Amino acid sequence: MTVSPATVLHSEWTKFRTIRATGCVLAGAFVAALGYAYLFGTANGRAYAGALPEEQTSFDPMETAFRSLALAQLLVSAVGVLTVTAEYVTGTMRTSATVVPRRGRLLAGKAALVAMIMIFCGPLIALGSFLLSQAMLAAQGAPSAALTDPGVPGSIMGGGLYLTLIGLYGVAMGFLLRRTAGAVTLGSFLLLLPASAPLFPDRLAEWVVTYWPSSAGMGMFAPAPSSGALPPPLGFVLLAAAVLALLLGGFAVFRSRDV
Amino acid sequence: MIELRQLTKRYGRVTAVDDLSFDVRPGVVTGFLGPNGAGKTTTMRMILGLDAPTSGAATIRGRRYTDLPAPMHEVGVLLDARATHPRRSVLDHLKCLAQSNGIARSRIEEVLGLVGLSPVAHRRAGGLSLGMSQRLGIAAALLGDPEVLMFDEPVNGLDPEGVVWIRTLMRGLAAEGRTVLVSSHLMSEMALTADRLVVIGRGRLLADVELDEFIRASSRxxxxxxxxxxxxxxxxxxxxxxxxxxxxxxxxxxxxxxxxxxxxxxxxxxxxxxxxxxxxISLEEAYMELTRGSVEFGASGTKPGSDRVEFGAHGGGGR
CATH class of the missing domain: 3.30.70.100 (Alpha-Beta Plaits)
Structure with a gap:
């Protein structure tokens, strides 16, 4: 019998499902996604009804479809953070590092678990956001997209993949900062930074909106790349590279620090 | 068998563990004694690869702990009994540990019975008394049926019944031929539990001696x-x-x-x-005399070295 990636993953899964807090935050991500999908759908549908005819022709229902993910992602990131920091807070990280002394394996186990949970839950969150927001648009008489429209399944999967990467981002922040409050706060701030881009000088703002990993990654579920935005694959690569870099940084400190 | 060779840990200018070398042999209980802050826990954490030594090394049956393919099957550890997620049940806590090393579910039931926690298996770990937490920590250590056991201050805060229980358990484990290292700052407790004593003060080795020798030498x-x-x-x-x-x-x-x-x-x-x-001279006095230098004079004192010679001469070395 040896410690293997499979046994570590099994153990991490048990850790995850036997603590209510982490599951609650994940459920919260679902609730937030659906809640904001409802609100964005209603608000944009109303805006459509009150708009001038020439504005109505340029209305794109897909712009409403995944707006809620920008908020749900904060909770998804917190799920990743909690799988790590809950162990530091309770002192069980020491026990975990004793029974799985190879730190890389322990970190990989946690990352793999969060990735597997989010690769399953992420697309469901995106699907829910899409269906509810489009239903709300349709209810107000605004144009809405159907699941079968070209590009829609791809965008939903892109949204799910985006949330998966954000979950891993949370894991990395957890290992880097070790404290729940710090990791969630800084993690959320960095995710939301592009929202404040309009306040920056033009060139910086443009750069942030285009290349900041969380902003670039959103191209994965954008309707159609607008001028200047990165194509979805490039957005994915940029976000994935940033998350990988943070995970490697987390591994470096986790391996070298005394637990 | 645990072997420490020139194990040293420095935090900046503070030396917590200073050039520590000793062996922990199978078949006996080795008491790891020292005043609070002597470096016992740091030493144990270095053996387990939790803290990186500044220099030197510790091996378990010839291998570094971090190289063990399934550590729970070879080394059982009780470091901090309170290090559990308070909202996780006793059973789930043990499951998390057992699964990481591929230990069967049936073994969890077994150790729960062994430490007498079966009735509270579904209770939250945070709701356990200190005594029960210690039993849970010992259950975790026994999960993999390891040959080597390390307990850090296992009797701290226990009632007399719990103390006797742990003492009997440790003696039983050693009688089965296992290697048992148990740290304590209480000489009186170690006099009843240990066969061998390793005494440290300020991170330095003060004595490495059979309990009988220690008693003979000190009861003069x-x-x-x-x-x-x-x-x-x-x-x-x-x-x-x-x-x-x-x-x-x-x-x-x-x-x-x-x-x-x-x-x-x-x-x-x-x-x-x-x-x-x-x-x-009582055992306690002998122990206090031995560690006094390391408590009062610190790194500049020369007492620890000379005291060590006194006990080392009685055959602390390789028997």
């Missing part, structure tokens, strides 16, 4: 003598073959001879005696 008799002619008497007594060292003010502590002889020597040389008190 001494005589406290008070006299205005301390220098004269000390000289005469040394001539008579006794070991003499000055005590406070006009006192002398004399070893290796009886009070009757001291009285005769004093009379023969016309030395006035104010006091002549035979004194048997």
């Amino acid at each position: 008799e001494s005589v406290l003598v008070r006299t205005p002619d301390a220098e004269e008497l000390a000289c005469r007594l040394r001539d008579a073959g006794a070991a003499v060292r000055p005590d406070a003010e006009d006192g002398l502590v004399v070893e290796g001879t009886e009070s009757a002889v001291i009285g005769k020597v004093a009379m023969a040389h016309g030395v006035v005696l104010h006091e002549l008190t035979p004194h048997r």
Whole structure:
């Protein structure tokens, strides 16, 4: 019998499902996604009804479809953070590092678990956001997209993949900062930074909106790349590279620090 | 078998563990003694790869702990019994640990029975008393049926019944041929539990000795003598073959001879005696004497080294 990636993953899964807090935050991500999908759908549908005819022709229902993910992602990131920091807070990280002394394996186990949970839950969150927001648009008489429209399944999967990467981002922040409050706060701030881009000088703002990993990654579920935005694959690569870099940084400190 | 070789840990300018070398052998309980802050926990954490040594190494049956393919099957550890997620049940806590090392569910039930926690298996770990937490920590250590066991202050805060239970358990594990290392700051407890003693102070090795040897060496008799002619008497007594060292003010502590002889020597040389008190050194006193240097004088003191020689001479080395 040896410690293997499979046994570590099994153990991490048990850790995850036997603590209510982490599951609650994940459920919260679902609730937030659906809640904001409802609100964005209603608000944009109303805006459509009150708009001038020439504005109505340029209305794109897909712009409403995944707006809620920008908020749900904060909770998804917190799920990743909690799988790590809950162990530091309770002192069980020491026990975990004793029974799985190879730190890389322990970190990989946690990352793999969060990735597997989010690769399953992420697309469901995106699907829910899409269906509810489009239903709300349709209810107000605004144009809405159907699941079968070209590009829609791809965008939903892109949204799910985006949330998966954000979950891993949370894991990395957890290992880097070790404290729940710090990791969630800084993690959320960095995710939301592009929202404040309009306040920056033009060139910086443009750069942030285009290349900041969380902003670039959103191209994965954008309707159609607008001028200047990165194509979805490039957005994915940029976000994935940033998350990988943070995970490697987390591994470096986790391996070298005394637990 | 645990082997420590020149194990050293520095935090900036503070040396927590200083060039520590000793072996922990199978079949006996080795008591790891030292005052609080002596470096016992840091040493254990370095053996387990939790803290990286500044220099030196610790191996378990010839391998570093971090190289063990399934550590729970070889080494059972109780470091901090309170290190559990308070909202996770006793059973789930053990499951998380067991699964990481591929240990079967049936073994969890077994160890729960062994430590008497079966009735509270579904209770939250945060709701356990300290005694029960210690039992849970010991259950976790026993999960993999390991040959080597390490317990850090396992009897801290336990009621007498719990203390006896842990003592019996540790002696039983050693009797089965396992290697048992147990740390404590209480000499009285180790006198009842350990076969061997490794004593450290300020991170340095002070003694590595069989308990019997320690008792024999420390339960020696001494005589406290008070006299205005301390220098004269000390000289005469040394001539008579006794070991003499000055005590406070006009006192002398004399070893290796009886009070009757001291009285005769004093009379023969016309030395006035104010006091002549035979004194048997208790284990606790011997231990405190041994660690005093490391507590009071710290790194600049030379006492620890000389004390070590005293006990080392009784065969602390490789038997």
